Amino acid sequence: MTNSGSGPKASDGGQPTLDLKTHKYQDRIPIWNRLDFGTKGRIVDIAHHGVLLVFIALIVFPLYWMVSTALRPEQQMFTRPIPYVPRTVSLKHYTEILLNSDIPLYYFNSLSIALGVVLVTVVAATLAGYGLSRIDIPRKKLFARGILFGYMFPSILLAIPLFIFWRQLGIIDSRIGIILAESAKTLPFSVWLMWKFFDAVPESLEESAIMAGATRFRAFYEIALPRAKPGVVAIAILAFATSWDEFTIPKILAPSQDMWVLTVGLSSLVEQNQVLWGQMMAACSLILIPSFLFVFFLQEHMLRGLRM
Amino acid sequence: MVLMTVLPALTLMLFLNLTPIIWSVAAGFNEIGTYDPTWTWVGLENYQRLVESPGFYESMVTGVIFTGASILVQLVLGTGLALLVNRAKRLKSLTRTVLLVPYLIPTAVLAYMGLWMNNSTWGITNQMFVQAGLIESFIPWYGLPKYAMPAVVATFSWKYTAFVTILVLAKLQSIPDTFYEAAKISGASTYQAFRDITLPNLKSVIFIVLLLRSVWTFNKFDIIWILTRGGPGTSTTTPPVYAFELGFQRGSLGLAAATSVALFAILSIVAVIYFLTLSPEEEVTLR
Numbered sequence: 001m002t003n004s005g006s007g008p009k010a011s012d013g014g015q016p017t018l019d020l021k022t023h024k025y026q027d028r029i030p031i032w033n034r035l036d037f038g039t040k041g042r043i044v045d046i047a048h049h050g051v052l053l054v055f056i057a058l059i060v061f062p063l064y065w066m067v068s069t070a071l072r073p074e075q076q077m078f079t080r081p082i083p084y085v086p087r088t089v090s091l092k093h094y095t096e097i098l099l100n101s102d103i104p105l106y107y108f109n110s111l112s113i114a115l116g117v118v119l120v121t122v123v124a125a126t127l128a129g130y131g132l133s134r135i136d137i138p139r140k141k142l143f144a145r146g147i148l149f150g151y152m153f154p155s156i157l158l159a160i161p162l163f164i165f166w167r168q169l170g171i172i173d174s175r176i177g178i179i180l181a182e183s184a185k186t187l188p189f190s191v192w193l194m195w196k197f198f199d200a201v202p203e204s205l206e207e208s209a210i211m212a213g214a215t216r217f218r219a220f221y222e223i224a225l226p227r228a229k230p231g232v233v234a235i236a237i238l239a240f241a242t243s244w245d246e247f248t249i250p251k252i253l254a255p256s257q258d259m260w261v262l263t264v265g266l267s268s269l270v271e272q273n274q275v276l277w278g279q280m281m282a283a284c285s286l287i288l289i290p291s292f293l294f295v296f297f298l299q300e301h302m303l304r305g306l307r308m
Numbered sequence: 309m310v311l312m313t314v315l316p317a318l319t320l321m322l323f324l325n326l327t328p329i330i331w332s333v334a335a336g337f338n339e340i341g342t343y344d345p346t347w348t349w350v351g352l353e354n355y356q357r358l359v360e361s362p363g364f365y366e367s368m369v370t371g372v373i374f375t376g377a378s379i380l381v382q383l384v385l386g387t388g389l390a391l392l393v394n395r396a397k398r399l400k401s402l403t404r405t406v407l408l409v410p411y412l413i414p415t416a417v418l419a420y421m422g423l424w425m426n427n428s429t430w431g432i433t434n435q436m437f438v439q440a441g442l443i444e445s446f447i448p449w450y451g452l453p454k455y456a457m458p459a460v461v462a463t464f465s466w467k468y469t470a471f472v473t474i475l476v477l478a479k480l481q482s483i484p485d486t487f488y489e490a491a492k493i494s495g496a497s498t499y500q501a502f503r504d505i506t507l508p509n510l511k512s513v514i515f516i517v518l519l520l521r522s523v524w525t526f527n528k529f530d531i532i533w534i535l536t537r538g539g540p541g542t543s544t545t546t547p548p549v550y551a552f553e554l555g556f557q558r559g560s561l562g563l564a565a566a567t568s569v570a571l572f573a574i575l576s577i578v579a580v581i582y583f584l585t586l587s588p589e590e591e592v593t594l595r
Contacts, residue, residue: 048392052399055389056406059470062421063409065432069424082435120320128317135311144589149579150325152520154527156548157575158324160568161331164561167345184324191317245414247530248548252556263416263530277424284417291412 070094070282077278093282097269103283105258106265109175111290113250113261114243116179121186121239126232129194130220134203150188155248158184163252173256181249186242190235197231198224244291262287329572335565342559354566364567366542367550374461374532374546375525381465383517386472387510393473394480404477410470419534422463426450450536453543460544464531472517479513480506516586523578527571547571 032040069077070093072086097103137143162181163172171177206219214222225232247263254260257268266283269276336354338347358364393403410418426433428448437443449459483505491501529548532538538545538553545553547567555564582588 045397048396049399052392052396052403055392056399056403058466059406059409062425062466063413065425066421078430080435081439082430082432084432124317124320127313131311131313135314137311137314141589145583146325147321148583148588149576150321152523152575152579152582153325153328154524154529154548154575156527156529156551157332157568157571158328160551160555160561160564161328161335163555164335164340164565165327165331180320180324183320184328187317187321187324191321241412245416247414247416247534251530251533252552263414266416266420267534275423277427277430280420281424284420287414287417288412291414 066281067285069278070285072278074278093278094286096276097279097283097286101279101283102257102260102265102268103262103286106260106262106268107286109259109265110244110261110263110287113175113178113182114240114290116175117182117186117243118236118239120179120183121190122232122236124183125187125190125194125235126225126228128191129196129228129231130198130224132191132195133198133201144192147188147192150184151192153184153188155185155246159249159252162249166253173254173259175259178250178253178259178261181253182243182246183239185246185249186235186239190238193235194228194231197228201227241291244287328568332565332568332572335562336569338562338565340561340565342556342561350562354560354562357563358566358570363542363545363550367545367547370457370542370544371526371546371548373457374528374544375522377457377461378464378468378525379518379522381461382469382472382521383514385465386469386517387476387514389469390473390476390480391506393477407470407473407477410467411474413467415467415530416534418463418467419531422459422466422535423450426459426463451540453540456536456540456543460532460535463535464525464528468521468525472521475513475517476510479510483509512586519578519582519586523575526574 035043068086071089071091073088073090073092076083076086076088132140132143158181162177166172166177166181169177201224205223206216209219209223210216245263246261250259250261251264254264257265260268262283266280269280269283335347337349337351339350339354340347393400393407396403413421425431426449428434428446428451431446431449434443434446434449438446447455449455487505488501491505496504526546527548528546529552532544532546532549533552536544538549548571551564551567551571554567555561
């Protein structure tokens with residue numbers, strides 16, 4: 001690893017000790033081995049950080065390109081060479097999708113479904129995690145395996161059979177149908193996480209509270225729950241992110257356009273033989289807002305929870 | 309009383325994880341239309357049709373190629389990047405923050421970003437490659453059979469390489485520095501220290517990535533569907549894309565369900581390997 005991108009003949013190690021080996025071939029000593037230790041270190045360092053910078057650029061550039069496309073007028077998108085930095089900024093694409101498209105409707109659908117998934121996941125997983133950690137149920141190992149098996153289910157294997165089933169129940173194109181199906185993805189891991197979190201909260205605290213006259217529920221609510229709060233926040237973030245990201249489940253379970261979520265609804269910006277790329281990138285950048293806000297806000301919160 | 313707390317989640321999970329399996333198996337024995345919800349019993353006919361259709365095998369092979377290539381790229385780049393970040397003197401916290409970015413971007417958004425950036429007429433990557441002299445003219449990356457799969461793998465890996473990096477980085481940081489100091493004092497080279505300390509410690513996390521990410525990648529639908537619709541031709545039609553086409557475009561949900569059963573069987577095999585080799589359930593039951 002120390003040799004990444006270093007000078008010629010770097011294959012012989014670049015280690016200072018190797019200088020001894022090459023001693024008798026003075027004239028053939030590669031340039032790399034004639035450098036002193038400090039210079040070598042600096043070259044390796046520069047190469048090392050150079051590669052890191054390339055990786056950072058690879059991650060950041062697509063984001064920059066999305067925003068820069070969304071903000072430039074059309075004549076600076078469809079031209080050659082395409083300017084890397086827009087010469088003028090225009091909000092036209094944003095006003096178009098906010099006023100003249102169904103994106104706001106899909107935004108509302110996405111938000112309401114994501115919040116539904118968060119609610120179902122947090123309530124069910126927190127209670128179950130507490131219960132599993134506090135009671136001695138038989139076959140706990142089998143139970144744990146069942147949870148982990150559920151965690152492995154991919155979206156497509158939930159969506160296809162559930163489409164057949166939901167149609168029999170008449171909940172195709174309904175929020176509840178999508179929320180339930182997406183909860184199948186978030187619940188197993190969340191239950192698992194809360195189980196581990198409550199395992200780390202000593203039971204003796206609750207026992208003494210119950211001795212002092214508190215009900216079992218109060219002991220859970222006032223003693224165990226606050227200590228497991230970082231876990232609750234973590235599963236809430238996870239549930240929101242999973243639902244916000246999900247394409248396969250809402251695509252299959254909600255064929256009608258008025259129930260589309262954002263990820264599915266982006267395709268409405270693809271018209272018969274052209275794509276409204278400016279509006280597409282503007283819509284994409286709007287989709288990112290909650291994920292970034294949510295995670296940023298909750299990360300603060302989570303750190304505070306951990307410090308408590 | 310406390311037993312009651314487990315009930316909501318238990319009921320939901322039983323309902324939501326068992327019904328997909330039961331309904332796949334049951335629907336696999338029937339002919340069900342996309343728009344006509346009546347079930348007609350056909351016995352093993354769906355399975356027979358799957359086994360006899362070359363498209364099914366083709367999709368399995370394509371799925372294995374897509375999975376193998378994606379996991380290889382993500383594992384090599386992800387681990388490499390983690391090693392770089394771990395040893396970096398500067399840029400460490402910046403990189404760690406930046407690494408979270410791909411994970412925050414919904415896969416559908418990533419796919420449309422890919423379609424735009426790699427557009428055959430107005431794609432910025434095409435312009436960069438031409439300006440750098442790597443290619444002579446703009447290439448429709450997702451539209452040519454020979455480039456479609458590599459292009460999809462590259463786009464997909466943009467997101468999940470960072471995921472591998474985060475996992476491996478966490479593991480790397482849990483290796484005590486004293487191990488490396490001891491190795492250095494005993495005269496081990498950097499490579500020897502890597503081989504004998506770093507790699508053995510990363511073994512379990514790499515194995516988990518191989519196992520879990522493989523099964524999820526094999527079943528990945530969203531990114532392939534948006535980027536190529538499984539095309540051009542069938543060059544990127546993996547099993548989930550194939551199942552979706554059967555169920556929602558060629559009008560046979562029974563066949564789609566039969567394909568799902570095959571995918572469930574693969575999933576179960578991977579799960580058994582996961583449980584037997586790693587015993588992940590010990591983590592909570594040891595209490």
